Amino acid sequence: MAMLETKKLYAGYGKLRVLFDINFKAREKEITVVVGPNGAGKTTLLNSIAGIATIHDGQVLFENRDITKMAPHKIAKLGISYLLQMGNIVSSLTVEENLMIAGYLLPKEEVKDRVDEVLDLFPRLREFIKRKAGTLSGGERRMLAIGMALMRRPKILLLDEMTTDLAPILVKMVLEKVVELRDKHGLTIVLVEQNAKRALEIGDRAYLLVSGTIRYEGDSKELLEHPEFSKLYLGIT
Numbered sequence: 001m002a003m004l005e006t007k008k009l010y011a012g013y014g015k016l017r018v019l020f021d022i023n024f025k026a027r028e029k030e031i032t033v034v035v036g037p038n039g040a041g042k043t044t045l046l047n048s049i050a051g052i053a054t055i056h057d058g059q060v061l062f063e064n065r066d067i068t069k070m071a072p073h074k075i076a077k078l079g080i081s082y083l084l085q086m087g088n089i090v091s092s093l094t095v096e097e098n099l100m101i102a103g104y105l106l107p108k109e110e111v112k113d114r115v116d117e118v119l120d121l122f123p124r125l126r127e128f129i130k131r132k133a134g135t136l137s138g139g140e141r142r143m144l145a146i147g148m149a150l151m152r153r154p155k156i157l158l159l160d161e162m163t164t165d166l167a168p169i170l171v172k173m174v175l176e177k178v179v180e181l182r183d184k185h186g187l188t189i190v191l192v193e194q195n196a197k198r199a200l201e202i203g204d205r206a207y208l209l210v211s212g213t214i215r216y217e218g219d220s221k222e223l224l225e226h227p228e229f230s231k232l233y234l235g236i237t
């Protein structure tokens, strides 16, 4: 079943049109990968779902409910957690404080339990709990960012460029964590990735966005092996 869906979506910023006729689906408990060249509109697609971009036409549906005109904080409350491309960690605060901030909408008495839950998922973060987030390595910061997104126990996680600028071994580590979230915790994930090859390897279904339109929709591994697209748009040889 599609948990999240866009229907004939046209969206952008103000009058600027970025996305054209996007029919996108993210199925329950799957990793849906979105790849494409810089400026293709990948982030804008996530922004449209999260209520941040301007929707010109079409619909966004979450669990069959129309959320097209809904305010971002209401969308978040429905269980859609969006991890921005630039991240949202406060470097001058500790790991623990960052997690607590991410849970600020929760009842106070729940926050500590959720922090514990997240730390169980990311045992390495437990070792750093009192350290300032600014002192974490690139990979550890991404883990913290995912942990923050999980504080509110979302139904679906929108991840934008989680592995950009990371060393290959850390890319692997972060993406393995994403797989674990799907397989062990039943999370539904939309993964926007620059590291197209690795993302498509772990994905279930995939979309290729080019100039604001969908050029490919289907099995993730098949896109990886697509005779034309893999070379032309994804730098896979």
Ligand SMILES: Nc1ncnc2c1ncn2[C@@H]1O[C@H](COP(=O)(O)OP(=O)(O)OP(=O)(O)O)[C@@H](O)[C@H]1O
Pocket: 013, 016, 018, 036, 037, 038, 039, 040, 041, 042, 043, 044, 045
């Ligand atoms: N806040 C904004 N206001 C106006 N235009 C924007 C805004 N954000 C993005 N754009 C424009 O929308 C287009 C699509 O940008 P978007 O960020 O969605 O691309 P992307 O596929 O995520 O690219 P990248 O791989 O570089 O992250 C670009 O031309 C960009 O300049």
Ligand SMILES: [Mg+2]
Pocket: 042, 043, 044, 085, 160
């Ligand atoms: Mg982007």
